[in-house]
Amino acid sequence: MQINEFPKDHLISQLCQTLSIERLGTYLVASGHDPDRALQLYMWNACIGEAFHVPIQAVEVGLRNRINQGLKNQFGDHWWREAAFLAVADNDRLADLDQVKTRIRNRGLELSTPQIVAGLSFGFWVGLLLPRYNPPLWSAELRSAFPNFPTSRGRKSLTQAAQRVAYLRNRIWHHEPIFKEDLSRDFSITMTLLEWICPATAGWIRPKCRVPELLRQKP
Numbered sequence: 001m002q003i004n005e006f007p008k009d010h011l012i013s014q015l016c017q018t019l020s021i022e023r024l025g026t027y028l029v030a031s032g033h034d035p036d037r038a039l040q041l042y043m044w045n046a047c048i049g050e051a052f053h054v055p056i057q058a059v060e061v062g063l064r065n066r067i068n069q070g071l072k073n074q075f076g077d078h079w080w081r082e083a084a085f086l087a088v089a090d091n092d093r094l095a096d097l098d099q100v101k102t103r104i105r106n107r108g109l110e111l112s113t114p115q116i117v118a119g120l121s122f123g124f125w126v127g128l129l130l131p132r133y134n135p136p137l138w139s140a141e142l143r144s145a146f147p148n149f150p151t152s153r154g155r156k157s158l159t160q161a162a163q164r165v166a167y168l169r170n171r172i173w174h175h176e177p178i179f180k181e182d183l184s185r186d187f188s189i190t191m192t193l194l195e196w197i198c199p200a201t202a203g204w205i206r207p208k209c210r211v212p213e214l215l216r217q218k219p
Contacts, residue, residue, distance in 0.1 A: 040219040045179045049172040051210040055190045062197035064125045070145030088136045096124045126166045129159040149196045161193040187211045
């Protein structure tokens with residue numbers, strides 16, 4: 001039997017058991033308790049999240065590589081073990097580093113900058129854009145690490161954009177509803193941040209990204 005052959009009440013009942021009443025209830029409330037629209041909205045939410053994966057992935061990888069370059073410029077190739085960096089890093093960054101080093105060692109691998117960079121979370125990198133890192137890092141390295149960042153803007157603009165993308169990324173990666181967010185604005189912020197990181201990458205991804213198309217199809 002195909003899913004569209006199930007009676008709607010039965011399908012809703014089964015999905016509530018699988019997805020939880022609380023999760024599906026969010027969509028039922030948003031759709032005025034119309035089961036058809038609720039299911040359409042749930043599927044659309046999943047699809048738009050999938051479409052955002054492409055530009056967000058590029059931002060996440062590009063941002064960490066740009067910040068890594070700034071750290072290497074300021075503290076050396078092995079910045080993650082240098083006393084000068086460890087002295088200015090906040091507790092969350094230090095805890096993240098310890099956790100990543102433990103995971104790498106447990107896998108029997110040698111600690112190296114590429115392994116460290118790849119293992120750290122998006123939140124780690126976004127946290128390095130906070131004001132506390134402006135004097136020891138970004139006052140000297142912002143323009144060298146982000147050569148395409150507009151000279152008319154400061155670190156705060158970069159931080160705000162990265163924080164917004166991180167918020168959206170976490171909701172998508174944890175399968176949370178995003179249909180109530182201003183996704184058109186979020187897409188603009190994501191692509192603008194990607195352009196600041198690398199205009200060529202943004203130009204390559206934009207025509208392949210389905211976010212604008214799916215935004216027009218919201219139930």
